[in-house]
Amino acid sequence: MFGHSSLLIENHFREAGFWHVANIGWGCKLNPKLISMFVERWRPETYTFHLPCGEWTITLEDVQLQLGLPVDGSVLNESAQFID
Incomplete structure (x- = not known):
């Protein structure tokens, strides 16, 4: 579960149209x-x-x-x- 500050950051990313960028590395093998x-x-x-x-x-x-x-x-x- 997200903490309060994480939700604020998530909202800023969504408002700026960057939410998909925050999730880029998930599921990728380096x-x-x-x-x-x-x-x-x-x-x-x-x-x-x-x-x-x-x-x-x-x-x-x-x-x-x-x-x-x-x-x-x-x-x-x-x-x-x-x-x-």
Whole structure:
């Protein structure tokens, strides 16, 4: 059962259209070798992965498309208020 603060967070996720994102990892098996490979090939100075086939950069647009995040032009600031 969810605690009171968990329900508040859940409601914020639902209102922002992010509820499905909070549930992405459920039921997925992680591949530790694959994760280690990506960690080893990450270059924080350039924000890229250096792979045998070349450099890869993951953009916020990539994340938005993969996770199906709604984008309406609003920005969520540090105090969790929407700004238009």
